[in-house]
Amino acid sequence: MKKQKNKLAGLQKRKAISGYLFIAPFLIGFLAFMIKPLCQSLYMSFSDVQLSSGGFKFVWRGLFQYNYAFRVDPTYTRLLTEEITRMALYSVSIMVFSFFVALILNQKFKGRALVRSIFFLPVILASGVILNLDSENSLMAAVAQTVEVNASATSGITDALQTILRTSGVGVRAFEKLFEIIDNIYDVAISSGIQIIIFLSGLQTISASMYEAADIEGCTKWESLWKITFPMVSSLFLVNWIYTIVDFCMRSDNKVIEKITTYMNVNLNYGLASAMSWAYFILVIAIVGVSSLIISKGVYYYE
């Protein structure tokens, strides 16, 4: 104790105190509105919440709610696996797409500012309720259906390509996934605004002299992409990966989240809703943790 006091004497101690004062709002908010609800919801997930006029009380039920969510509820497990696979698929394609677009936008051409602002527009327009409305838009779905019906008669170039690739018989399932992404390229494009900006800022910090030197040594553009650009922005891959996954988990058109919200608001089954959200949350944290560990092995830090 005394040693601790000595260690933080004088100015250092004062700075430590003012540091705590600066982050005090965060600390208070964190303890009151994050830790307390978090613990409570964890407790709730192990119990039955009974609402009454005077308040609420918990009845300890052990693992009952989890058991119910995974083994009794007809759709939860299916939705969970669907969402997780969708997340993996989309996160990868968002990463590839945003890196590719950032590479293009980093080049010099006329109207670059305009294109950049268009690509960034979805960050503003496709957030919150509006994104939700777009995905629920039944007219779009109806139109897409009619287009599909009509298209089967007069198939376009993409359909022709798809049939050729399907009949080739090699890696059909992989192709199916690819087609799914291509069909939903709009979703990918509108959810990669922030990632593009982050990649762009990374690309701009790479000094041009590096490319020049490589060029003089006889390095082709393709080689310098893999030997210079890729390692230099590799730390941003980690940032973007985490951001993409988190963003995806919190999107309002997420089926699991929708289900949880229904259980909470309509059925008032707080215990089950908490159990479901905890299971989902832990799964997501595990995925973020494992994948970022793998990625961070490949990250190269220049310094």
Place this chain on the structure above:
Amino acid sequence: MSKVKTGKYTNFWERNRKSGGYLLRKTVMGYGVSICRFILLFGLCFLILQPLLNKISVSFMTEADLYDPVVVSIPMHFTTENYQMAAGFMSYTKSLINSLVIALTISVLQVAMSTLAGYGFARFKFPLKNFWFACVMMTILIPPQVISTSLHLHFRYFDVFGLFKLITGSTLNLRGSVIPYYLMSAGCMGLKNGLYIYMIRQFFRNIPKELEEAAYVDGCGTLMTFIRIMLPDAKPILTSCFLFAFVWQWTDGFYSSMFLGDISLLSIKLRQLPDSLGGYIGNLLGSTTAAIVSVPYNNCILATGTLMVIVPLIILYLFAQKGFVESLSSSGIKM
């Protein structure tokens, strides 16, 4: 042909010959790349803008135009009736003012608090600092839905250490009022607040320490240094955080419907638009239940409503585009 031009041309071929065909290849490649790039970017930009343009064209159509197979994007009977309808359903002026007030106050509060926390994390050494910063990162990672159940109950039976129960005999019911959300924003726990703390911290870390030290040597206190020296420097990141906070708050459905359900906000009204349209048509037909509105017309009104909600944002983006993009890239997000 003028002499200069011919001279230039022969020059080009001469130069080409001298370089062994390299110059020609390079020029052709350059043009080829730009053309490919143009096609690609044009397609992608169109992909992003198309829904917006589509909404604009649909919003000016009469109902007859929606069913007319001849009409694709330019309305035959130009009308602004849809706008009046949508405005009526959303009680537009009132909701607009409400949304403006809420989004402005919330985002200012959020950014102010995040700035304090971000500065604290960037510039001071204190015990457990890394632990607390890990907590910030955790708040980014935790989906608000996980704690939403508990927050519901927390604010339904709100109390500070049992004080209210002691004084008035019962707990406070804060559901349906705005206070919980302001409290949460003041505690840096609002919508995506952890992200702002992170961005601001990164920015402050890049400001040279000497500035601050000089201020300390001149006898400036910690708080004064922060206000006088650091804040003016941090203007770009603060505007960008403010803009993000504003926009995300404007379109947010989750927190708004959870805490601000009773106030008519644009984002909530927009969600209810199809229902109110059904109710209105049902009323016209004389029935008490909501009528089933045809899909195209429903979507036409919805598109108009969406446009009316995002027009303020587009205007904001046009004027403050630099604030959104530039400072985000200058903050040097790295891990």
